[in-house]
Amino acid sequence: MARPIKETPILRGEDARRFEEEMRRVDNLSAEERKANREKVRKQCEKFRSKVIIKI
Numbered sequence: 001m002a003r004p005i006k007e008t009p010i011l012r013g014e015d016a017r018r019f020e021e022e023m024r025r026v027d028n029l030s031a032e033e034r035k036a037n038r039e040k041v042r043k044q045c046e047k048f049r050s051k052v053i054i055k056i
Helices: 013-027 031-052
Strands: none
């Protein structure tokens, strides 16, 4: 049986301000910047997996 989903906490103060700034920054990214970000994350994930996951 599934567990009930908890309510999403409400952001206040500095956390709310940082969240709004990050949302504005992401909305203003160009297609090239988005592609570069995806590639950067993909490479970081591969690096992490190569260190954490034991290959058989």
